[in-house]
Amino acid sequence: MIPPELAPQLQDPVLLKGLAQVAAATALAAVVLGLSYIRNLDLERELGGSFARGFVQVLAMGALIGVLFSIPLPYSGVVLTAMIGYAAWESRKRGDGVPRAFRVSVTAIGLGSAVVILTMLAAGAIESTVRNLVPVGGMIIANAMKTNSLALDRFKSEIESNRGEIEALLAIGVPPQAAVADHVTESVRASLIPVVDAMRTLGLVYIPGMMAGMILGGANPIYAAQYQFVIMGMIFAAGGLTSMTTSLLVGRYAFTGAAQLRRFEESSPTVLSTLRSFR
Amino acid sequence: MGVSAAKLATDHLRFAVDGTEIVRGVDLSVDTGETLTVVGPSGAGKSTLLRLLCRLDEPTDGTVYLDGTDYRTLDPTVLRTRIGMVPQDPALRDGTVRENVTIAPRLRGESVEPGRVRSLLARVGLAGYDDREVAALSGGEAQRVAIARTLVVDPEVLLLDEPTASLDPESQADIEALLAELLATSDRTAVLVTHDQAQVDRVADRVIRFVDGRIHSQGPPEEVLA
Numbered sequence: 276m277i278p279p280e281l282a283p284q285l286q287d288p289v290l291l292k293g294l295a296q297v298a299a300a301t302a303l304a305a306v307v308l309g310l311s312y313i314r315n316l317d318l319e320r321e322l323g324g325s326f327a328r329g330f331v332q333v334l335a336m337g338a339l340i341g342v343l344f345s346i347p348l349p350y351s352g353v354v355l356t357a358m359i360g361y362a363a364w365e366s367r368k369r370g371d372g373v374p375r376a377f378r379v380s381v382t383a384i385g386l387g388s389a390v391v392i393l394t395m396l397a398a399g400a401i402e403s404t405v406r407n408l409v410p411v412g413g414m415i416i417a418n419a420m421k422t423n424s425l426a427l428d429r430f431k432s433e434i435e436s437n438r439g440e441i442e443a444l445l446a447i448g449v450p451p452q453a454a455v456a457d458h459v460t461e462s463v464r465a466s467l468i469p470v471v472d473a474m475r476t477l478g479l480v481y482i483p484g485m486m487a488g489m490i491l492g493g494a495n496p497i498y499a500a501q502y503q504f505v506i507m508g509m510i511f512a513a514g515g516l517t518s519m520t521t522s523l524l525v526g527r528y529a530f531t532g533a534a535q536l537r538r539f540e541e542s543s544p545t546v547l548s549t550l551r552s553f554r
Numbered sequence: 555m556g557v558s559a560a561k562l563a564t565d566h567l568r569f570a571v572d573g574t575e576i577v578r579g580v581d582l583s584v585d586t587g588e589t590l591t592v593v594g595p596s597g598a599g600k601s602t603l604l605r606l607l608c609r610l611d612e613p614t615d616g617t618v619y620l621d622g623t624d625y626r627t628l629d630p631t632v633l634r635t636r637i638g639m640v641p642q643d644p645a646l647r648d649g650t651v652r653e654n655v656t657i658a659p660r661l662r663g664e665s666v667e668p669g670r671v672r673s674l675l676a677r678v679g680l681a682g683y684d685d686r687e688v689a690a691l692s693g694g695e696a697q698r699v700a701i702a703r704t705l706v707v708d709p710e711v712l713l714l715d716e717p718t719a720s721l722d723p724e725s726q727a728d729i730e731a732l733l734a735e736l737l738a739t740s741d742r743t744a745v746l747v748t749h750d751q752a753q754v755d756r757v758a759d760r761v762i763r764f765v766d767g768r769i770h771s772q773g774p775p776e777e778v779l780a
Contacts, residue, residue, distance in 0.1 A: 439645035443700070444657065446608055447707050448635035453661035457647075533612055534630040 297330070344406045351405045355392070355412045359385045362420035370427025372539035374528040379521055380423050387419040387517030388412070391509050400505050411506070415513045418470070422514040426466035426521040431539060433458035434529060441536055451530040459522045466521070470514040477507055561586040561743045562607065562637070562711050566616035569599075569606055576602045578767035579616065584711070587741040591754045593779070594764035600747040601642070603764065604713045607745065608637045620711070638709030642716045644700035651675065651691070652684040655702045666706065678702045679732060694725025698732065705736075712737075712744040719749065726750075733757060751779060 304326045311318045336343075343354065363380035370376040392412050395401045401411050434441065437458060444454040473481050478500070486503035490496050529537055560583035569577040576599045584590045592600050605611045607618055609630050618625045625633055635658075646654045655674060656666045675681055678698040683691075688699060697717055704712065717733065718726040734756040737744050748754060754761055754775050761778040763770040771778050 439641065439643050440647055442610055443639075443641045443643075443645040443703075444661065446610055446634055446639035446641065446713075447658045447704050447709075448631050448633075448638065449658050449661045450631050456661075531612065533609055533626075534634075535610055535612060 301326075343409060346405055348403065348405055348408075351408045351412070354409055355388075355416065358413055358416045359388060362416050363423075366420045366424045366427065369424040370431050370525070372541040373427055373431050373525055374537050374539070375524075376427060379524040379528065380420075380427070382524060383423050383426075383517045383520035384416060384419045386520050387422070387513040387515075388416045390516055391415055391513040395505075395509055400509075411509075414506070415509055418510045419513045419517040422466045422470065422517045423521050425469070426462045426518050427525065429465040430458065430462040430522065430525045430529075433461055434536070435539060438536065445534060445536065451534045451536075452526055455526050455529065459526045462525075463518045463522045466518045467514060470511050474507060474511055477504070483507070560584060560619070561588070561621060562745070563619045563622075564607070564616065565619065567603075567606055567613050567618065568615035569602055569611055570614045576767055577606060577613075580767075580769060582762060582769060582772075584743055584745060586743055588759045589737050589744045589746065589757050590760050590762060591746045591748055591758040591775075592762045592764050593748060593751075593754060594770070596749075598764045599767040600764050601715050604639060604715050604745065604747055607711075607713055608634050608639050610639070634709075635707045636709055637711040637713060638704045638707050639713040639715065640701050640704045640717050642719050644696040646688040646696055646699055646703075649688060650684065651680065651686050651688060651699055654688055654699050655706055657703060658707050670706070674702045674705055677705070677736070679728070692725065693721045694728050697721060697725070697729050701729075701732070701736070710743060712742050714744065714746040714748075716747050716749060718753070730756065754779065 304322075308319045308323050310316075311322060346354075360381065363377060363384050366384065367376040367380045370379070373379070392401065392408075392415060396403055396408070401407055434455070441454045441458070445451065477483070483503050483506070485506060486499045489499035489502065531537060563583035564580050567577055567580040568575065578599075580603065582590075592603065594600055602611065606613055609618070609625055620628070620633070620636060625637075628636075647657065652671055653660075655671055659666045671684065672681070675683055678701050680695065680698050680702070683695070683699075688696060691699065701717065714733065718729045721729060730750070730753050733746070733753070737746075737757045744757075746753070746757060758775045760772065761775045762772040763778050
C-alpha cells in the first residue's frame with residue numbers, strides 16, 4: 276500500500292521521466308550482462324546483483340534523505356560509522372581468504388575516511404551540517420572502500436601467484452615483511468590507479484558531477500573548480516591512507532607469529548563469525 | 555632419545571591439515587656433516603617433512619631440535635639462516651642472477667662482497683652469469699641460481715626438496731653432479747628429498763624410506779634400497 280501522502284509525489288511527471296531514464300540505463304546494463312553471458316564470463320550474477328542492489332539502495336536513500344537531513348548533527352557520526360561498517364563488510368569479500376579481511380577493511384576504511392573527514396571539518400572545507408557531512412562523508416567512505424577492495428583483491432592475487440617465491444625467501448631467512456614488500460607495493464599501486472588517473476585527467480577528461488552541478492546552479496566557476504579540487508584531494512588522501520593501512524595490515528596478517536605464510540582459505544563468514552574473529 | 559648429540563633431530567613430529575595427518579609422529583636425527591636422503595612414493599609427506607624441519611609449517615605436535623635446542627625457542631628468521639632450504643621450483647624473482655643470489659642478505663639489510671658472489675656462482679657452474687636476466691636461463695641454470703641463493707646464507711643444515719624433479723634429463727644429470735660435488739666436498743649437514751636412486755647412490759650417507767607420513771625403514775643406502 277502506498278501511503279496517501281506519497282501518492283501526489285509518485286504522479287509527478289519528473290518521476291515518469293526518471294523511470295524512462297532508469298529503463299535506458301538498465302537496458303545498457305543488460306547489454307553488459309548479455310555480453311558476459313555470451314562470452315561465458317560467468318559474471319552475470321555479480322554484475323546484475325550489484326546493479327539491482329544499487330538501484331534499490333539509492334531509491335531507499337532518496338526516500339530517507341529528508342529524514343536523514345533532519346537528524347541532530349551528533350547522530351551523523353553514527354550514520355558515518357554505520358556506513359564504514361557496511362563498506363568494510365562489502366569490501367572484505369574482495370579479499371575473501373585473506374586473513375582478517377574484515378578487520379583490515381574496517382580499520383583501513385575507518386582510518387582513511389576519519390582522518391580526512393575530521394581534518395577537513397576542522398579546516399572548514401566540510402560544513403558541520405548533516406546536509407553536508409553525510410553526503411560528502413559517504414562519498415569519501417565509498418572511495419576509501421573502492422581503494423580497500425582493490426588493494427585486497429590485488430594482494431590476494433599477488434600472494435597466491437607468488438607463494439612459491441615468498442616461501443623460497445622465507446626458507447633462507449628473509450624476514451616476512453621484506454619477502455612480501457614488492458607485492459605489498461604492487462597492491463598499493465594497483466589500488467590507487469583509479470584515484471591517480473582521476474587526478475591526472477581532472478578537468479581535461481574527467482569533469483566531475485559536483486563541479487558541473489555547482490556551475491549550473493550559478494556558482495562562480497573558479498570557486499566550483501576549487502571546491503571540486505578539494506573534494507578530489509579528500510578522495511585522494513582517503514584513498515592513499517586507506518591503501519597504505521590496508522597493505523600494512525594484510526602484509527602483517529598474512530604471516531603467523533612464527534613467520535609462516537598463512538594459507539588463504541576462502542570462506543563465507545557471517546556477521547557473528549566475523550565479530551567472533553575480533554576476540 | 556638422545557637428541558642433544560645430533561645436529562638436527564625431530565621428536566614425535568606430527569603435522570595435520572584439516573584433520574588429515576600428513577606427517578605421523580616422526581623421530582629422526584641427522585649428525586653433523588651427514589647427508590641424509592629421504593625417499594618414498596609421491597604424496598608420502600616428504601616435502602612436508604622438509605617444510606617442518608625449517609618451520610615453514612608449524613608442527614601440530616612434537617618439535618625439532620637444532621644442536622639440541624628446541625627450534626621453537628629460536629627466532630624463525632634466524633633459524634632459517636641456519637637451516638636453509640632449496641625448493642623444488644627455483645621460484646626466482648625477476649632480475650639478474652646476482653640480484654637473486656644476493657636477495658636474502660640484501661633483504662636482511664646485509665651486504666655481500668662481490669668476490670663471494672663470483673665464487674658462489676663459479677661453485678654452482680655459473681661463472682660469468684652475474685648480470686644475466688634469470689628469465690633467460692634454462693631450467694637447470696635457474697635451479698643452480700636457487701642453490702647459490704641458499705648457499706649464500708651459509709646454512710649449517712641444507713634442505714633440498716627434489717631439486718631435479720622439474721628438470722629435463724640433461725639438466726637433471728647436471729644438477730645431480732653439482733649436488734654430489736657440493737655435498738661430498740663440504741662437511742655441511744644435508745637432508746635431501748629425492749625420487750632418484752642414482753642421486754641417493756652418489757650422495758647419501760644414510761637413507762630413510764618415508765611412506766604414508768612415517769619412517770618405513772632407514773639405514774645405509776644398500777640396505778634400504780635393496
